[in-house]
Amino acid sequence: MSETVQVARLNSRGMITLKGDLADQDFQDVAVKITGLSFPSQREIRLSGEMGLAWMAADEVLLMLPVEDVSAAIETADEMLRRAPAVVANVTDARVLFSLKGKRSREVLAKLAPVDLSREAFQPGQIRRTRLAQVAAAFWMPQEAQFEIMCFRSVADYVTELLEMSAAPGTVPEYF
């Protein structure tokens, strides 16, 4: 059997939802300015240290940043987007993050999410909004053999149990 995949709950990370016209230059500028990352295309995520910028939907991106920087970032965004039909919202407390580490992390997630998790289909740099068993979730890969998983706060216990069960030693197939 494969080596163990480690499941861990991560400390909270500052998160800001930005909804608006993704093609709008002002809108892009806000996201880029706050995160210092390039603007992502569909199903892409940019990561650097604690900073992150993820495509979430055709009208939505997610900014990740240190918790202590959120208030200032929201002020900046509100100011820059004053005239644009856009919305800025702090969602730091709405989400919970987990990490999976280990060679067989892909397999652990493939038990729960209806996503093609093969190496050619899913790689670092991509984000996928999907479900884990019965709840909504999103995940991305900071690097190979590593995932970060985001879910809503209210179902954190459920997702913890799901991931721990899925990663239980001796149960993870070698597929990918």
Next chain:
Amino acid sequence: MSTRLAIGGLLINRDVPVEFTFNGSRLRGFKGDTLASALLANGESFIGRSFKYHRPRGIVASGAEEPNALVNLGKGARAEPNQRATTTELFEGLEARSQNHWPSLKYDVGAINSKLSHLFPAGFYYKTFMHPRSAWKHVFEPFIRQSAGLGAAPVEKDADRYEYFYATVDVLVIGGGMAGLAAARQAGEAGAKVLLCEQTQAFGGRALVDELEVDGNNGPEWVASEVAALESMERVTLRTRMMGAGVYDHGYVLAYERLGDHELSSTGPRHRLWRIRAKQVITATGAIERPLSFAGNDVPGVMLAAAVRDYVALYGVSPGDRTVVVTNNDDGYRTAMALHAAGLVVPAVLDARTEATGALPEAARAAGLRVETGRGIASVKGTTGVEAVEVCAQAGEGAVLEAISCDCVAMSGGWSPVVHLWSHCGGKLLWDEGQALFRPDAKRPPTGAGGEGFVITAGAASGALQANVALADALDAGKNAVAALGGSASGRAPKAVVPAEEPVAPVWRMPQGAGYKLRSKAFLDYQNDVKVSDVQLAAQEGFESVEHAKRYTTLGMATDQGKLSNINGLAILSDALGQPIPQTGTTTFRPPYTPISMGAIAGEARDGLFKPIRKTPMDGWHDENGAHWEPVADWRRPYTYRGAGESVSEAVTREILNTRTAVGLLDASTLGKILVKGPDAAIFLDLIYTNMMSTLKVGRCRYGLMCTENGFLFDDGVVARLSEDSFLLHTTSGGSDGVYGWLEEWLQTEWWDLKVHCVNLTEQFAQVAVVGPRARAVLETLGGMDVSPDALPFMGFRDGLLGDVPVRVYRISFSGELSYEIALPAGHGLAFWEACLAAGEPHGIMPYGTEALHVMRAEKGFIMIGDETDGTVTPQDLNLGWAVSKKKTDFIGKRAQERSHFQDSERKQLVGLETLDPGALLPDGAHAVEPGLNAYGAARTLGHVTSTYHSPTLERSIAMGLINGGSRRMGEVLDFPVDKGVTIRARVVDPVFLDKDGERQNV
């Protein structure tokens, strides 16, 4: 009698003995055995009794098609009924028990049914149990229920765990026999991503058993080299013990992997249900041998011919010392030769064909075997085992020419391709007259979204029964799959050298002119005890459609889904109807191919993972402080907090009185909170809500209603205007996701030109309600912001700090008391909750649960979505017409509410109900009735109770109800018959029971 041979057995390891029990007897097999082969090795060929007639039954087949050898497997938390002995791998400590007998397998009371079989013909349920009518319920049904069913249902909770696995591949190959291996290799060599699954423990299929030469190797050698070649390919995955269970639209396939069934206890999941997306599916599912329909073809010891040689070759087991082979094709001779080669006696090969001149029959003759053409079996002698066969002319009526003593009969009625997976998603079949079989029509495959086929058959599953033809077909299948992916494969077909075979002769009855007596002992469906005579009777009684005949006779409706009986049954039906077989057609092939476990279907969803429970940030505190939980949508919420020695109702009463007289604390975090922002936000909300939201002032709150297009109320809540262009919408706890989706749908599909964005912030905020006359004092004790009536008037809100926490305080009330709802980042929820309790202690603060909330809102006559509404109730019905704008040109539900029926003053309307006896509590849902009967002779109902409680505040019962023309009935007394002879009388009153002027909250 069956026994273990001294040598042979490709799959068994004679160095590893395995002990198991059958009906409590300790027996021994070898690693690699199936339960069936191990039972045969121990001389056990009588395995169970049949469903209807309780006839002794034995092992017929060697694989998934087995109809008879079903056992109860395991015990306690690992008990499972109806497990096929032929697909159950032997493991140390396996416990099997035979089924459908009492008191024991050998002495069974129900076997009397067999003697009375003329009383149980096809459709006997419908004929026998008609009169007297009452007897059905009291006599017949209990009797049938008692005697129905095969195995015993487990009573303990399943000890194992199960899981899913999602995979996406280019080519999924189902079946790891010769064709599957060859097709997978084609696809694999072309670079496709391939998943090959084989339902048994070993790849190879018939190549492991039947003598053949492929590319200079014998079967097993060739299989080993193919498997090795596939294993070396990076993009090819091979799995054994994994069955393709069902093929669905868009290349979606379920495969059932049995990980723990060959061990007593494994740490991992027992079964894994693979949910596969495949661009192309190759079904290399082989073929199933057909039985022959002669009298006594169900006596233990009568087996399929190929199964007989499987047991010899794969497990080193002899199914009998003396085996008579009866066949209508050349393949049956392989069994005769295999037995002969193993040193066993084959007294005769009975060939129903008038001549047999192929290479295989000639080889049998050359080996000195007695071959009789034009012969068949009139009847098998023996009850719990074969003793002899009576030989007759196939062309005749069954006059016995001779009896041959034997202990095994190997029958071959030809082969039927396994077309199930091809057919699941709409692949069509055609009748191949020459081979007497239905095979896939490659021109009419199951089609994908673009109308192109996505399933390809390979090998015997295509109807290519002989190895050389099958391999050529598999090569094409692999190439076609690759071509469909836009690639090209150029592999060479392996060359198989096999003896040429003469055609099969269709034999649907043996002998041809069998009389009723013989036909009524010639079984088609072993598992459901359907005989040739039953199908003929069904046809005679007018069941011409194969689907009707199937249901009338139960042919093919058992757990094996007619794998052996299907073709024989419809051939008999066609014959009885005097029409060709293709005109009769087949019944529908439905997934799964063989039964899969309920556990695999449920996957991970059991115990704590059965259903996600949403928890608020304060959930842990509630749990530690006596919360008596209730589910509210997907959340769990405290119904009440029980103190030591306190009953639930005592706790609720305490919480209400404390809130009304001092101060209470409620976790309201589950409320939906949706941010709506944009230049057109006000316009949008005017369309969404029935009332006017555009006039709401910044910093103020307004109670709003949402209706469906049909004008019915579906959600309510308080809207706060955060700024000119942004609003925060509160929804019901259960409605947050639905309302958010509703808003998005209207924005995306109907009003896409509105400049508005919505964000569901339900999870971002914890929300705490501080409620009661001393609520302000508590907030002042916390300190940090001005919460005086001037700074924060009723229906206002302010942002600020309470303690150190950034909050937004809404002064809104669902209880009629002075009340503040405080929203704050969820991460601070628990700390703030505890701070409120500490600050409130001197003021007498106590937390309260949802029941106190419900009672207090009912005392005030406030409605609750789901209690006062049921999807057919309008705001006007609930006296909420004041919240439906008459000025707005449009809102969702407006047009519907203008329909005449919605204006009818006799609609059910919300009223308060005051029982004449203050102590009497109306049951929820109780109906008010008026004298007389309606057109159907039933009571004339006027409406029903929607909410009902004991009010500790008013020291009496209170209720609300929806009553016909309720508003004009004020003061009327209505009758609510609640039980035999018990009627509760209640007066129609204003639904606001407490503080009609709202003085308590305006302080």
